[in-house]
Amino acid sequence: MRDEYIVGLDIGTTKICIAVGKKDDHGNIKIIAFAETRSIGVAVGMVQNIQKATEQISQVVKEASKDSNVEIKKANVGIAGKHIKSFTRHNSIYINNKEDNEINSEHLMKLLYEAKNTIIPPGDEIIAVTAQNYLVDEEIMTMEPIGTPGKKLEADFHIVTARKTDIKNIISCVEKANIFRELLVLEPQASSLAILTKGELESGVCLVDIGGGTTDIAIFHENVMRHTSIIPYGGEIITQDIKDGLQVLTKQAEILKIKFGRAIASHASKNEHVKIPGIGQREDRLISTYNLCKIIEARMEEIIQDIHKEIILSGYNGKLSGGIVLTGGGSQLLSLKQLVKYMTGMIPRIGFPDSQLSTSEFNLKSPKYSTLVGLLISGYKTSRINKSKNLTRSNSRDVIKEFSDKFKSFFTDADLDEFKK
Numbered sequence: 001m002r003d004e005y006i007v008g009l010d011i012g013t014t015k016i017c018i019a020v021g022k023k024d025d026h027g028n029i030k031i032i033a034f035a036e037t038r039s040i041g042v043a044v045g046m047v048q049n050i051q052k053a054t055e056q057i058s059q060v061v062k063e064a065s066k067d068s069n070v071e072i073k074k075a076n077v078g079i080a081g082k083h084i085k086s087f088t089r090h091n092s093i094y095i096n097n098k099e100d101n102e103i104n105s106e107h108l109m110k111l112l113y114e115a116k117n118t119i120i121p122p123g124d125e126i127i128a129v130t131a132q133n134y135l136v137d138e139e140i141m142t143m144e145p146i147g148t149p150g151k152k153l154e155a156d157f158h159i160v161t162a163r164k165t166d167i168k169n170i171i172s173c174v175e176k177a178n179i180f181r182e183l184l185v186l187e188p189q190a191s192s193l194a195i196l197t198k199g200e201l202e203s204g205v206c207l208v209d210i211g212g213g214t215t216d217i218a219i220f221h222e223n224v225m226r227h228t229s230i231i232p233y234g235g236e237i238i239t240q241d242i243k244d245g246l247q248v249l250t251k252q253a254e255i256l257k258i259k260f261g262r263a264i265a266s267h268a269s270k271n272e273h274v275k276i277p278g279i280g281q282r283e284d285r286l287i288s289t290y291n292l293c294k295i296i297e298a299r300m301e302e303i304i305q306d307i308h309k310e311i312i313l314s315g316y317n318g319k320l321s322g323g324i325v326l327t328g329g330g331s332q333l334l335s336l337k338q339l340v341k342y343m344t345g346m347i348p349r350i351g352f353p354d355s356q357l358s359t360s361e362f363n364l365k366s367p368k369y370s371t372l373v374g375l376l377i378s379g380y381k382t383s384r385i386n387k388s389k390n391l392t393r394s395n396s397r398d399v400i401k402e403f404s405d406k407f408k409s410f411f412t413d414a415d416l417d418e419f420k421k
Contacts, residue, residue, distance in 0.1 A: 005032075005068075007075040008375030009060075009179070010187075011053065011170060013213025013236060014329070015039050018060045018075065019364060020068045021376040028358040029376055033068030035060035044213040044232050045081035045187075047169035050176070057177040074180040076375040079127065079170060080187040080214050082232035083163035088132065091115045092154040103136065103145045107153055115157040125167055128160040128186050130225045143224065160186055160228055183378055187211075188218035188228060190374030193381070195327055195351030195367075196220065205322030206311055207351070209370060210330030212236045215303055219314045220322075227314035231306050235330035238299050245295045246287055252276055256292055257333075263300045264335040265293035300336065304343045311344070323347035329368035 006029075009018045017036040021029040037059050041052030065072045091114040095101050108131075115129055135141050136150035145153060167184070174181045191209045192201075204221040215231040235257075242253035242261075256276075262268050273286040307324075311317050323346045326336065331350050340348040353373035354365035364373055 005070055006376050006379035007064075007072055007182075008372050008379065009057070009075040009077045009174065010369075010372040010375065011042060011047070011057065011077065011173070012039055012211055012371075013042050013045055013234070015212070015368075016042070016053070016056045016060055017369070017372055018057075018064045018072075019362070019369075019372050019376060020064055020070055020072065023380065024358045026358065028356055029373070029380070030358045031360045031362040031364055033064040033070065034362040034364065035063035035067070039212075042213070045211065045230070046083065046166050047173055050169055050172050053173045054176040057173055057179070061177055061179060072179065074182045075174065076183040076185060076379040077170060077174055077181050078187040078190055078371050078375055079162060079167065079184050080211070080216055080230060081162070081166055082214065082230055083166050084160065084186070084228070084230045085124070085162075086158060086160045086228045089115055089118050089157050089159055090154065091118075091157060092152060095151050095153060101149050101151060103148050103150055103153055105146060108146065111153055111155055112157075115155070115159065118159060120159075120161050123164055124161040125164045126159055127162045127167070127184060128158075128189065130158040132156040132158055132224055132226060143222070158225060158227070183375075183382060185375055185378045186228065187371045187374075188216035189225065190378055191216070191327055191351075191353075191370040192218055192220065192225070192374065193377040194353035194356065194370045194374035195325060197322075197355075198223075200322035200325065203321035204316060204319050206307070206316075206320055206324045206346070208307055208324055208326050208328075208331075210234050210303070210326065210328040211371075212329065215307070215330070216328075217307060217310050219311065219316055219320070221316055221319060226316060227310070229310045229313075231303065231310075233303070234328070238296055238330075241295050241299050242292065246292065248276055248285075248287070249279065256287065257296065260289045260292060261296050261333055262293045262335040263297055263333050263339040265290055265297045267335045267338075268293040296333070297339070300333070300339060301343065304340055307340075308344050311346075320346065323349065325349055325351040327351035327353075327367040327370040331367045 006021050016039045019031050020033040021031050024030045037056050040056050041049030047053050061072050093111050134145040135154040136148050137152050171181050188209050192207050201220050201223045207218045209216040211234045213236055215234045217229040219227040239253045243250050268289045270290045272289040276285045276287050278284050337348045353370045
């Protein structure tokens with residue numbers, strides 16, 4: 001597959017989808033192939049049955065390859081699930097330059113290596129490390145320390161871990177589908193690349209991606225990801241509540257949620273009813289849309305309470321001028337913005353992944369494809385950073401900026417090879 005093509009693969013609880021993208025003349029991504037199928041073998045964002053999940057992945061890969069006339073050999077893959085954990089660690093190093101005491105990119109990489117050597121629980125693995133801030137000689141706080149003179153460099157790192165077994169299961173599925181996993185990207189981080197604005201990232205914002213099996217949370221402030229969390233339920237549990245509460249089939253519950261559901265029951269008419277076909281030889285039933293919305297409201301209140309708890313836990317409550325950005329399939333529920341505003345006091349908006357997409361026959365400008373589009377952007381971002389390594393010393397200012405950008409995002413193990421003993 002030619003290098004200019006980037007592939008994103010989103011393995012979700014309710015859907016598995018893939019997209020092949022290519023940059024157009026304006027720097028936007030044009031989708032040249034897309035395929036989607038029902039997710040089988042995945043629950044709460046985690047692969048439960050490798051064989052079934054592999055079959056679904058192979059199906060979308062085959063379809064996308066045929067439509068694009070591109071042989072798909074590698075892809076950027078998202079990871080989420082209730083096994084994801086995060087915490088903050090403080091690390092420091094001393095600067096021992098022979099010629100000068102200016103901090104350079106190697107010092108940042110060494111500090112990062114120290115952070116990635118943090119002791120974590122057995123069975124877990126670090127999947128993302130983000131520098132929160134740097135401190136030079138215990139006085140100068142900055143996010144761009146390269147070029148600053150100093151003898152001691154410190155930093156707080158936001159570290160995200162995942163269970164090794166679940167990482168292995170995802171990679172196994174992808175490899176069994178004859179695809180090389182190029183990047184493994186934290187899904188809320190991918191979504192943020194697709195929908196958050198520069199103003200939101202700088203002023204502070206909480207991204208909430210409501211998927212089928214999980215609700216992913218990422219908090220940003222001053223262009224840095226400060227806090228992440230995964231709530232182990234999303235749109236699927238609402239469907240289950242409707243199924244149990246109204247005694248309907250799962251398919252009927254999903255249709256009721258999408259077509260008639262609201263997050264605030266008082267916004268529904270108490271006199272409106274929907275006819276549902278009876279099961280077997282039973283008579284048709286009338287379902288009250290008000291009762292439907294009461295069930296939805298109860299669960300959404302629980303989810304929003306958990307979201308608000310995470311914002312408070314992060315320490316950034318009252319500091320997020322950008323409010324809350326809702327995305328994912330579950331964000332399309334009517335009256336959700338009003339409920340979020342009422343319960344949190346923060347201004348919400350729905351995030352659409354359309355700002356970096358060019359016009360194509362495939363419409364991925366829906367909140368439910370935010371992660372998928374973000375995976376494409378992640379691929380291009382990493383490709384651009386890697387190309388910067390080949391720049392000459394005459395372009396050193398650009399190289400420094402690329403390093404600075406990279407330390408605000410994510411790192412790969414290959415970046416740290418030179419520091420391994």
